[in-house]
Amino acid sequence: MSDGDTVGENKTPENGAPDQGNTTSDNAGPVTSTIDEIPMGGLPGPGRSGSAAPAEDGAKLTGLPDRPEAEEHPPLTSTTGLSNNKMGMWLFLGSECLLFGGLISTYMLYRGRHSGGLGPDQIYDIPFTSVSSFVLLMSSLTMVLAVSAAQRKDDRNTTVWLVTTALLGATFVGGQAYEFTSFYREGLGYTTSLFSSSFYTLTGFHGVHVSLGIVMLLALAMMLRSERVSGDRAETVELIGLYWHFVDIVWIVIFTLVYLIPA
Amino acid sequence: MAIIERPVPATVDAPTSAPVPAGVTPARAYGVLRRPVTTTGWRSWLFTVDHKKIGIMYGVAALAFFVIGGIEALFIRAQLAGPNGTLLSSDLYNQMFTMHATSMVFLFAMPMAAAFGNYFLPLQVGARDVAFPRINAFGFWSFLMGALFVNASWFLGGGAADGGWFMYAPNSSVPFSPSNGIDFWAIGLQITGIASLTGAVNLIVTALNMRTKGMSLMRMPVFTWMVLVIQFLLLFAIPVITVALFLLTFQRTFGATFFSVEAGADPLLWQHLFWIFGHPEVYILVLPSFGIVSEVLPVFSKKPLFGYPFVVFSGAAIGFVGWGVWAHHMFASGIGPVSVAVFSVSTMVIAVPTGVKIVNWTLTMWGGKLTFTTAMLFAMGLVVEFTIGGLSGVTHSVAPSDTQQTDTYYIVAHFHYVLFGGAVLGFFAGFYYWWPKVFGKCLSERLGKWNFWLMIIGMNLTFGPMHIIGLQGQPRRMYIWTRERAGEGFFNLGFWNAVASLGAFVLAAGVLVFIVNIWRTHRHAPPAPLDPWDARTLEWMTTSPPKVHNFDALPDVHALDEFFHRKYEDVGEGDRHDLRKVATAEDILAEQEANADHHIHLPSPSYWPMLVALALPFIGFGVIYYPLIAIVAAGFMLLALFGWALEPSVADESDYDPPADDADPGTDLATIGSAHE
Numbered sequence: 001m002s003d004g005d006t007v008g009e010n011k012t013p014e015n016g017a018p019d020q021g022n023t024t025s026d027n028a029g030p031v032t033s034t035i036d037e038i039p040m041g042g043l044p045g046p047g048r049s050g051s052a053a054p055a056e057d058g059a060k061l062t063g064l065p066d067r068p069e070a071e072e073h074p075p076l077t078s079t080t081g082l083s084n085n086k087m088g089m090w091l092f093l094g095s096e097c098l099l100f101g102g103l104i105s106t107y108m109l110y111r112g113r114h115s116g117g118l119g120p121d122q123i124y125d126i127p128f129t130s131v132s133s134f135v136l137l138m139s140s141l142t143m144v145l146a147v148s149a150a151q152r153k154d155d156r157n158t159t160v161w162l163v164t165t166a167l168l169g170a171t172f173v174g175g176q177a178y179e180f181t182s183f184y185r186e187g188l189g190y191t192t193s194l195f196s197s198s199f200y201t202l203t204g205f206h207g208v209h210v211s212l213g214i215v216m217l218l219a220l221a222m223m224l225r226s227e228r229v230s231g232d233r234a235e236t237v238e239l240i241g242l243y244w245h246f247v248d249i250v251w252i253v254i255f256t257l258v259y260l261i262p263a
Numbered sequence: 264m265a266i267i268e269r270p271v272p273a274t275v276d277a278p279t280s281a282p283v284p285a286g287v288t289p290a291r292a293y294g295v296l297r298r299p300v301t302t303t304g305w306r307s308w309l310f311t312v313d314h315k316k317i318g319i320m321y322g323v324a325a326l327a328f329f330v331i332g333g334i335e336a337l338f339i340r341a342q343l344a345g346p347n348g349t350l351l352s353s354d355l356y357n358q359m360f361t362m363h364a365t366s367m368v369f370l371f372a373m374p375m376a377a378a379f380g381n382y383f384l385p386l387q388v389g390a391r392d393v394a395f396p397r398i399n400a401f402g403f404w405s406f407l408m409g410a411l412f413v414n415a416s417w418f419l420g421g422g423a424a425d426g427g428w429f430m431y432a433p434n435s436s437v438p439f440s441p442s443n444g445i446d447f448w449a450i451g452l453q454i455t456g457i458a459s460l461t462g463a464v465n466l467i468v469t470a471l472n473m474r475t476k477g478m479s480l481m482r483m484p485v486f487t488w489m490v491l492v493i494q495f496l497l498l499f500a501i502p503v504i505t506v507a508l509f510l511l512t513f514q515r516t517f518g519a520t521f522f523s524v525e526a527g528a529d530p531l532l533w534q535h536l537f538w539i540f541g542h543p544e545v546y547i548l549v550l551p552s553f554g555i556v557s558e559v560l561p562v563f564s565k566k567p568l569f570g571y572p573f574v575v576f577s578g579a580a581i582g583f584v585g586w587g588v589w590a591h592h593m594f595a596s597g598i599g600p601v602s603v604a605v606f607s608v609s610t611m612v613i614a615v616p617t618g619v620k621i622v623n624w625t626l627t628m629w630g631g632k633l634t635f636t637t638a639m640l641f642a643m644g645l646v647v648e649f650t651i652g653g654l655s656g657v658t659h660s661v662a663p664s665d666t667q668q669t670d671t672y673y674i675v676a677h678f679h680y681v682l683f684g685g686a687v688l689g690f691f692a693g694f695y696y697w698w699p700k701v702f703g704k705c706l707s708e709r710l711g712k713w714n715f716w717l718m719i720i721g722m723n724l725t726f727g728p729m730h731i732i733g734l735q736g737q738p739r740r741m742y743i744w745t746r747e748r749a750g751e752g753f754f755n756l757g758f759w760n761a762v763a764s765l766g767a768f769v770l771a772a773g774v775l776v777f778i779v780n781i782w783r784t785h786r787h788a789p790p791a792p793l794d795p796w797d798a799r800t801l802e803w804m805t806t807s808p809p810k811v812h813n814f815d816a817l818p819d820v821h822a823l824d825e826f827f828h829r830k831y832e833d834v835g836e837g838d839r840h841d842l843r844k845v846a847t848a849e850d851i852l853a854e855q856e857a858n859a860d861h862h863i864h865l866p867s868p869s870y871w872p873m874l875v876a877l878a879l880p881f882i883g884f885g886v887i888y889y890p891l892i893a894i895v896a897a898g899f900m901l902l903a904l905f906g907w908a909l910e911p912s913v914a915d916e917s918d919y920d921p922p923a924d925d926a927d928p929g930t931d932l933a934t935i936g937s938a939h940e
Binding site for chain 2: 078079080082084087088091092094095096097098099101102103106109110113115190191193194196197198201205215219223228230
């Protein structure tokens with residue numbers, strides 16, 4: 001490899017990163033297409049390689065073509081064609097997998113250890129949790145609608161769907177608060193048994209993730225309304241969407257392992 | 264950080280699709296304080312988002328904790344120098360070795376790797392900054408806050424943590440350690456973990472996504488490769504220790520039962536969680552130094568690195584296999600014969616890629632024109648000392664042997680040979696090699712030789728005898744040993760303990776020489792030449808210290824060791840390589856400056872990252888003392904996060920007051936250079 005004089009050739013075979021890049025092929029579409037519109041600054045070949053100019057916080061990758069001074073600037077492309085922000089979000093979510101992996105392992109280890117007291121079989125209200133799970137899953141649908149509206153530059157609908165998503169998420173968190181309260185009234189405190197500690201910790205961590213997601217959704221909706229989102233707005237919505245879908249998927253795993261599989 | 268070119272708001276800052284009315288400046292409309300834009304003085308450091316300044320701050324902080332951790336080690340060795348040591352009480356001794364390890368692992372080695380990675384990774388891939396400059400600043404500040412928080416336990420916690428750096432539960436539960444030390448430890452490491460995680464995301468994206476034209480993955484310098492590998496390790500290891508630390512905090516603070524054996528808890532849970540993090544952590548500590556050595560050895564051997572792809576892929580292999588060996592820390596914990604066998608074999612397997620690296624380094628030097636600079640000496644020291652540590656490591660992979668060695672000084676000898684002989688010697692090679700790049704002045708070679716030999720002799724005197732006293736059965740973490748049980752003859756504990764303690768002070772003298780060297784260099788040394796070592800990689804293709812925007816024109820990369828190939832032309836025929844110098848570093852820099860890019864925009868300084876990080880230790884205080892503090896701090900943090908989100912990454916024209924005239928890059932650079940002093 002050391003002596004290959006292949007200037008400006010398409011580097012995609014080597015810059016692989018298939019673990020991040022290919023998993024988002026559906027999401028990467030709009031970004032690459034926008035990049036294609038940018039004058040390539042005399043780069044030979046149609047490749048996506050280019051000088052990696054500093055994308056200021058990675059946010060200004062798109063929406064540039066009609067700028068008057070565009071030809072003075074080197075094209076703001078990234079080496080892989082995926083934007084910095086999106087790659088960063090995927091990496092963060094990869095890390096989160098291990099966080100929930102550790103918590104779920106702890107729960108699976110301890111779910112049967114309640115010294116004959118209240119256990120999973122006595123306490124769970126499966127129909128109720130199924131309904132709140134359904135609500136959370138539907139919020140993924142509204143999130144998709146928000147992203148879709150944002151990509152159509154339809155600010156009004158974006159805001160509407162973002163707020164709807166946040167409301168559905170809040171419904172789920174409310175359901176969780178109700179569930180925790182009723183369990184507590186039945187005598188399952190945080191310190192009651194190994195089962196209770198690990199159950200509350202796992203689902204609590206998920207609840208906190210949903211709550212932070214709600215904060216982000218509402219903040220994004222407000223910032224969209226007041227035109228204060230810097231950089232590519234559709235991508236910002238999409239990034240929050242990635243996080244939100246991740247939290248939903250984690251709940252699918254938790255709901256299956258914690259609630260549905262009998263202890 | 265200097266602003267190379269002021270952005271003109273109407274054309275650059277405002278997205279064309281969103282017309283912002285002129286006169287409304289986003290930063291000031293929402294920020295409480297004025298946006299910091301100074302390029303000199305303490306503010307330029309405090310609010311910087313420049314990867315180079317952040318790298319230097321990481322380095323300074325890490326060195327400070329290296330000294331603190333070293334002093335803690337000296338206390339330990341002074342206590343053990345003779346029988347029935349009286350310097351420390353048993354309680355204080357427990358705190359001392361716990362904090363020694365914590366300082367060295369979490370507060371020195373990891374941030375020092377972050378320092379080198381932050382500074383050199385963007386330079387080596389030809390980028391002007393990292394992918395997320397403000398997150399980078401946040402990472403540094405949260406590291407510093409976490410580090411201070413952990414050490415605050417000496418004064419506020421009723422004593423520091425005292426459970427060993429792996430803090431085995433249930434031994435770390437309240438009944439066995441009633442002070443707040445472990446609470447400070449757990450929350451403090453949680454905060455430094457945030458720094459590691461954000462740093463990992465940042466550097467991975469930078470390395471994968473911000474390479475300059477022609478910089479394919481297989482043309483990246485090995486140092487960058489190794490940093491990339493450890494960032495992936497951090498990305499997936501940090502969340503596991505996060506879970507473990509949360510469980511421990513909840514156990515100690517909220518009375519959860521995760522580690523209450525009387526309630527039926529599994530005493531192995533903590534061990535598994537900790538070592539799933541802890542073993543990759545070992546490679547996180549040592550791989551950056553492997554990368555540094557892979558840069559230093561070729562330069563001072565005047566040869567390309569032998570088997571570059573092998574070095575890269577063996578580094579990646581270490582990264583992968585590093586996930587499958589954690590339970591070799593638990594051979595004596597009763598994990599069952601099958602587990603022991605599996606982890607024995609996988610531990611032997613991981614010695615293979617490590618051995619590949621050793622072979623490659625040796626063959627890089629083989630037949631080369633060696634120059635024995637201090638950096639080279641440290642690099643060669645690493646190859647030798649790490650090999651010794653690696654060999655004793657292989658003896659641990661043999662489970663029956665390890666069962667004998669568990670919790671003896673033999674283990675202590677092993678991991679100090681790999682961590683001191685590996686990580687620390689590599690960092691010192693990096694200091695001497697890159698000092699002229701970072702500060703524009705070469706460290707004194709004369710003092711450097713003293714530094715090297717004192718440290719090498721000191722470390723072998725300190726850690727070599729530990730093999731003996733370990734095999735003689737002296738357990739680690741015992742605060743005294745007695746003459747009656749020291750044995751007799753050549754292998755008696757008394758003599759070798761005294762030698763080890765003497766060695767520790769020789770080692771400390773070596774570090775002292777290094778500090779003197781820094782001080783003298785910055786007072787007396789003349790400016791370093793542009794390319795003092797005849798180096799090979801991109802970071803030398805700019806001024807020393809580098810310009811604030813790194814490169815005037817982003818270089819086109821045509822080969823591995825791009826800078827070397829620009830300086831030398833191969834005029835040999837066939838298999839013969841005759842290198843002829845065709846350009847000097849000055850020529851190359853001049854050419855680059857002549858073709859400088861116009862309109863380089865750099866992200867502007869910001870105080871939000873620091874404010875967000877500042878809230879973290881107060882959340883910790885709240886968890887330990889009084890919940891209201893945590894709630895207030897969390898609210899403050901949320902507000903600061905909004906401030907951050909609403910702040911554009913590039914400062915607005917109106918943030919400057921009074922409007923300074925446009926400084927040309929030359930004068931700009933002069934101020935940056937002096938700011939390093």
